[in-house]
Amino acid sequence: MxxxxxxxxxxxxxxxxxxxxxxxxxxxxxxxxxxxxxxxxxxxxxxxxxxxxxxxxxxxxxxxxxxxxxxxxxxxxxxxxxxxxxxELDLRKALLPQSPYERSVAQFWADFCNKKFWETSLLIMKKLDGEQIQAWNDTAQLYITLDREMRKLPYGKPFFFGEHLTIPDLVLAPLVSWMSDT
Ligand SMILES: N[C@@H](CCC(=O)N[C@@H](CS)C(=O)NCC(=O)O)C(=O)O
Structure with missing residues (x-):
């Protein structure tokens, strides 16, 4: 192609x-x-x-x-x-689920990760003592929220929608690994 x-x-x-x-x-x-x-x-x-x-x-x-x-x-x-x-075979590479509702769930989490994890990352990166500790605490809270809400999704592990990568996974993964380097 x-x-x-x-x-x-x-x-x-x-x-x-x-x-x-x-x-x-x-x-x-x-x-x-x-x-x-x-x-x-x-x-x-x-x-x-x-x-x-x-x-x-x-x-x-x-x-x-x-x-x-x-x-x-x-x-x-x-x-x-x-x-x-x-x-059908290629659906494994679909970056969004098929139904409009599931798509909206994917878009919600993609937006959440894109905005929220970046906000706290920037504060962590500035390395200002008080702000940095607060930002790590806020990040921990984001993980708690994510974990709680992902458990409510009916798809199981390892990704947001089960077995295949979709857009929210693609947004979250680099932010998490990037944050662990800061
Ligand atoms: N909301 C944007 C954020 C993009 C962004 O912050 N890009 C940064 C690199 S990580 C950049 O270009 N920084 C240079 C600058 O802002 O001057 C997106 O999701 O693409």
Whole structure:
């Protein structure tokens, strides 16, 4: 399959870009990556990034057929809509459940993880004593909430929807591993 020039604008430590890389890998889609320069702070942004995401000026941006798609949650859904599972066997690679209600549950948890874990990660990263302890406590609370609510889902382990990776897993996994490095 020709995937028609797919480029991902990324930044090496970005958990949001990592979610997109995992989704593309899961679908078996080939793409090229342009990594922004991470060595400088604040990050010096390329013209391509500024042109592709003029509003937030952030990675990740997926450029498909010359058209930019920004914001990781939007990109993940774009990937699922553009390269959907085509037959029964392929459903293992569907990044969202099939029913509208289950999709809404997946979108809820993807949004929760994207926002909440990032908020506490940023505070942990700043390494300000009081704020950092509070942020670790808040993170623990997020895990407790997640654990409690995931137990109510009828799908069992190991992922949000049972046996297969879906978008909320792709959002959560890089944030958790990224946080454990901070
Ligand atoms: N809500 C955005 C967050 C993206 C984000 O925070 N990207 C960071 C890298 S992890 C970035 O580009 N930082 C550079 C900057 O904000 O100047 C998403 O989910 O894609």
């Amino acid at each position: 020709d995937h028609e020039h797919i480029t991902l604008l990324s930044l090496p430590p970005s958990p949001f870009a990592m979610s997109v890389k995992m989704a593309l890998a899961e679908k078996g889609i080939k793409y090229e990556v342009f990594e922004e320069e991470a060595a400088t702070f604040p990050v010096v942004k390329t013209d391509l990034l500024l042109r592709s995401n003029p509003v937030h000026k952030q990675v990740p941006v997926l450029i498909h057929r010359g058209l930019p798609v920004a914001e990781s949650l939007v990109i993940l859904e774009y990937i699922e809509q553009t390269w959907p599972a085509s037959d």
